[in-house]
Amino acid sequence: MSPSKRLARRRSGGRRPGGEAHDVNTTFLLVSASMGAGHDTVARELARRAHERGQRAEVVDVLDLLPRPLGAALRHGYRSAVLHAPWTYAAVYRALLRRGGGPRPSGVPLARLAAGPLTERVEAGGADVVVPVFHLAAQLTGHLRARGLLRVPSTVCLVDFAVHRQWLHPGNDRYFCLTEEAARAVRADTGTPAEATGPVVAPGFLAAPDGRAAHWRDRFARHPHGDRPVVLSSGAWGAAFGMPATARALAHAGFLPVVLCGRNERLRARLHEVPGVLALGWVDDMPGLLHAARALVDNAAGQTAVQALAAGLPVVGHRPMPGHGAEGVARMAALGISDAAADTTALLASLERLTADGPERTGRIARGRALFRQDVLSRAAEAARAVGV
Numbered sequence: 001m002s003p004s005k006r007l008a009r010r011r012s013g014g015r016r017p018g019g020e021a022h023d024v025n026t027t028f029l030l031v032s033a034s035m036g037a038g039h040d041t042v043a044r045e046l047a048r049r050a051h052e053r054g055q056r057a058e059v060v061d062v063l064d065l066l067p068r069p070l071g072a073a074l075r076h077g078y079r080s081a082v083l084h085a086p087w088t089y090a091a092v093y094r095a096l097l098r099r100g101g102g103p104r105p106s107g108v109p110l111a112r113l114a115a116g117p118l119t120e121r122v123e124a125g126g127a128d129v130v131v132p133v134f135h136l137a138a139q140l141t142g143h144l145r146a147r148g149l150l151r152v153p154s155t156v157c158l159v160d161f162a163v164h165r166q167w168l169h170p171g172n173d174r175y176f177c178l179t180e181e182a183a184r185a186v187r188a189d190t191g192t193p194a195e196a197t198g199p200v201v202a203p204g205f206l207a208a209p210d211g212r213a214a215h216w217r218d219r220f221a222r223h224p225h226g227d228r229p230v231v232l233s234s235g236a237w238g239a240a241f242g243m244p245a246t247a248r249a250l251a252h253a254g255f256l257p258v259v260l261c262g263r264n265e266r267l268r269a270r271l272h273e274v275p276g277v278l279a280l281g282w283v284d285d286m287p288g289l290l291h292a293a294r295a296l297v298d299n300a301a302g303q304t305a306v307q308a309l310a311a312g313l314p315v316v317g318h319r320p321m322p323g324h325g326a327e328g329v330a331r332m333a334a335l336g337i338s339d340a341a342a343d344t345t346a347l348l349a350s351l352e353r354l355t356a357d358g359p360e361r362t363g364r365i366a367r368g369r370a371l372f373r374q375d376v377l378s379r380a381a382e383a384a385r386a387v388g389v
Contacts, residue, residue, distance in 0.1 A: 031137035032062070230255045
């Protein structure tokens, strides 16, 4: 679609399914990556919001835009590293991703391999704005915008608490960040406009889901200490350090450890052998589960952590994954929206404080929910209008 036709279509407006007029009928191209589930979860929620408003949105996996064997190899290599050799990912993070001075490799050469397929998707779908939600995608769009090869704006939805360098490219038009601290880091490193819009979660996390939390409370009640359920997260791939020992310690302290094992059936089988532990596989009803729990023990500062904050659940970081997981857990604690527990004693002390009703729990919940500020899609549409696409 030519720029003139795209502008004419956008100025014509649109209508929601019920007939209510829209000022601007923006079409979004959301660029995600199937590295775990967090980035795809954000992209799908943004697409859902767009469709709910009668707008158009397409989600594309940047790994699928790379030459066929390469994207799959990257996904497999990252998954193998976090599951079996996390120290290798820690080394990669220090070399390629961590912020700081000095020359280090860029992600642009790799991202450039997806340039042709991305620009073709933009033109074929008539996108008005591209929204990367993964760092390699942000490198790609920034490179294309800087060279004039991408004619529509790129507004990056940065989903990490700790900003690493592969998110950052000065060619992007705007960044939407979880916190004002992250937005300041983007502005300082790139000179690009950046603002704190807060996390992106489905509406069920912010509003208690009718009946669904009650289902989980009934299930918890069948277990010892079911009145003090604490969720332990290991991500979509079930990547975690010492999870059986952590769960055992919680059970001995009078909590019900509810362990999210993702798709790692081996981890789930190990946890079934630990007395007093409820080990779950993939959970579709995360809003209901989180609204029924008392706290989250987190190891990645990723999507499960922000979903817990939205649901009014105190978060404690413990035994974080190396690299951006460890930095994210530290940043959350520094912002006062979570605790970071260095050992089991500190973990149990945090949980005792934060699961008990009182001003400390109430204040922590309020600080977490205060992160949720603005709608990313509305701000992205404004960026598209600002450049006259």
